[in-house]
Amino acid sequence: MTTTERPTLPASAQPYLAAVRSLLWALPADERDELLDDLSSHLAELAAEDGPSLRDRLGAPSAYAAEFVSSAGVDVSATTSGDARTWRELARLSPSMRERVAALRPAWLGLRPFLIVFGAAASLNDRWFGDVGAVEVVVLAAVATAFVGVSQRVTGTWDKLATLAGILAAFVVAGTLSTGREYIYVDSGGYAPPGVLTRGDGSPVSNIWVYDADGNPIDAYLYDQHGRPLDDVAGDGYDDRTGERLTTHVRVDDDGTPMPNLYPRPQSREGRYGVTRDEPPVIRRAPATTSTTTTTTTTTSTTVPAGPPSTP
């Protein structure tokens, strides 16, 4: 279509073109060249005129370029090539824009550690790392973030403060997460949250199944030797044998009152085959009647929960 011959430009015009070109890096090349051709003819014409110098006439090249780009409505953020560049180019747009951008940058620097930490945490795979691994990696991510913050050209007092604050905050959050989900490693290969009922080998008890003398599963309220409700089985966690994620719910009565020591609790496990609801375990030495109690009697009703596979 309409292309003009590239006019010969006086040296004084070059900085103006260069300044505009540096702001138009996000545009497609042909579009940019067309614009620059237009501006060259304008500058050539101005330079050929008698009168004040280009500088007096147009002001500083950077101001000229900013004025052109902002009135042309060119979206210079269309393509990004690293956030430093984006910030720099945006900041050039206009003085008022520069102030706004400068005000925003510390917020961005402070926010960034969070994004990195939670991005890392969210991308973690429970099957690979388990919860302990996740916490460690989150902390590592925060450390890595610290390096990112330091190595980047973070200059200026506010930038530094914001980055530091963000890193500290990320650490605090990571720390909170880790204390909230502290797990003790035990030899059995399971992870028992502190304070839950454990077996002799330290593996957590996540549910309790009670059978009557006929081998039928029954519901039962359990108490310890002092009459205290036995309600501290492991709630949510991982099966110490299969690694599946367990979700256990406290049972409630008809009024919705929790009955934390009523067993078995409804329990579901999320593993290779999706989410399944636990069935009563197969008990090896069932007293009289059946061995596989899948025909669950009326006593268990519909809330059929779970438990570790049996080996009494």
Place this chain on the structure above:
Amino acid sequence: METSQLLKGVLDLAVLAVLEEDDGYGYDIVRRLRDAGLDEVGDASVYGTLRRLFQAGALSSYVVPSEEGPHRKYYGLNERGRSQLAEMTKAWRAFADTLDRLTGAAA
């Protein structure tokens, strides 16, 4: 008074109005705006405005070879440009009337 601030909002209208009289190339349009009394209009903003209006489909353009110096890219109003000019003129009148009333200026 910061005329340049006021100008920003109405430069589109001013450029369209100048082009309604006659087609023109960038520098020519700058001059005509200045001659009309808009002394503070910036070269770069006029060029930017032309580019934006062209992108928006309000202007057509053609290149005219010139004897001395570079070829010139002329801009002219097309249908859309004309209707945009009409619309903006109406909006401007209403706006100016309102401000006239507000400031108690004589019409």
